Amino acid sequence: MNKTAKAYISLFKIRVAESFQYRMAAFSGVLTSLVWAFVDVVAFTAFFRYGDRAKFAGGLTLEQTISHIWVRELLLFLQPFSIDDELLLKINNGDMGLEMCRPLDLYWHWFARSSARCIVMFVMRCLICFAVGFIIPGGYGARSPVSPGAFWLFVPSACCAFWLSSAYGMLVTAVRANIAWGDGPMYFMLLIGQVLSGGYLPLQLWPNFLQPFLLLQPFAGLTDIPARLYIGSMPLSEAWLGMGVQLFWSAAFILLGKRILSCRLRTIAAQGG
């Protein structure tokens, strides 16, 4: 088991090393993040200042919302924007067959690779953008967590989010491995994940009657749950519930992803030569 773990860590490392070479991409990524964050901050400030507060019964203050936006940029690497481009290429051109010539479980082999890709985005885009956010003045910038306790619960929750995000990415990859289905189901799954993660609009600003559903659905764990802990809109005593939801859905995605991938492998055709 120990030896196997070493192989996965090695896979992880090589994928990180590979992705670190693209510095220009990182630079433009940071810039994009900053522009998005800026647009959102300005828009929400306008809503809060000039909107009808009585109708606007959402559970967040302006300060919390702005903080949520910056935490979202920090956790942007967990958003399901796409699946691992190298794996997608291998699925399409049949190199998937070669991957099966390695004495590893294909699911965990690919899990390690695709999660490593996210780590690179975290270091080269999200961290930098978040750090820049801190020097923005006038209440528009990033803030520290509401309390030290919030910080110490935010960190494990973000780790759970990383696990959840990798598991969901692998589920989408496994679905995409059925090449006959094409790109459609993949884009559909990715978009649902992005919207319901609270990445576009913090989930606590959605209508009240949806709140129980929004907290328990699988994608809140990607961004919104750790962000709630960070900005203090979820009582620290409820952190166990948040992380429980995250871990539950991670396990469900892993089981489902493994199942779909192994079905696919049984009927694999290894197209092309």
Next chain:
Amino acid sequence: MAQIELSDIRKAFTVRERPEGRWGLLKGAFARHARTVRALDGVSFSIGEGALVGLIGPNGAGKSTTVKIMSGILTPDSGACVIDGRVPWKERVAHVAGIGVVFGQRSQLWWDVPVSDSFSLLRDIYTIPKARYRARLEELTEALEAGSLLTTPARQLSLGQRMRCELIAALLHSPKLLFLDEPTIGLDAVSKLALRGFLKEENRRSGVTILLTTHDMDDVEALCPRVMVIGRGQLLYDGTLGGLKRRYARRDGQDIDEVIAAMYEDLAL
């Protein structure tokens, strides 16, 4: 007991076809008919340890399918295959730990990182002890004159250089069995000769069983005492290249490629 034992292996693929004609595109969107292609139609053979066997046949004959079944990628529809006491597709992980593969048209190296990074990853994947890995890497790089390539990213290697690195990658864990699917495709004369020399030497020294598919008859002539011809999903000939020549050559001193062409014609491939 033989190292590789295949008996009556069958594998069919379904090909979905679009109706022809002016409205074919539209009709095809609603009703496609599926055609079954029998890639392998009852193939049996056995190969002993340390053998060097060439697998030839026209394009689409079923060579690659055979190799893929033996390397555990494909599951056949019926038939039995036992390699080193294991059924490849049932005990895939244990099976592939003991084999090496090179598919000439695909790469197992990581595209953007130095080749040596790919090698150390393979060391961890195959759990090769550090000392043995170093010795083996040195031995292989020396034999293939690849020492200067180790720090180059795979994407910047020429085809010949890349193929040498692919071979190292496939042999690092000292497999008992090596499958080569068109290893000399696209290589220049010098690289081809070097590759053949290396394979022969590796087979002699470490006793690795080598099975290669190729369209280059010179590969077969230079390397393989035993030749198997696959066509229409069946094993049509199994023996020495000399025997094959005797049977199909139409005149003395005929070029080997002409002999093979004559054979394909005779067998209506």
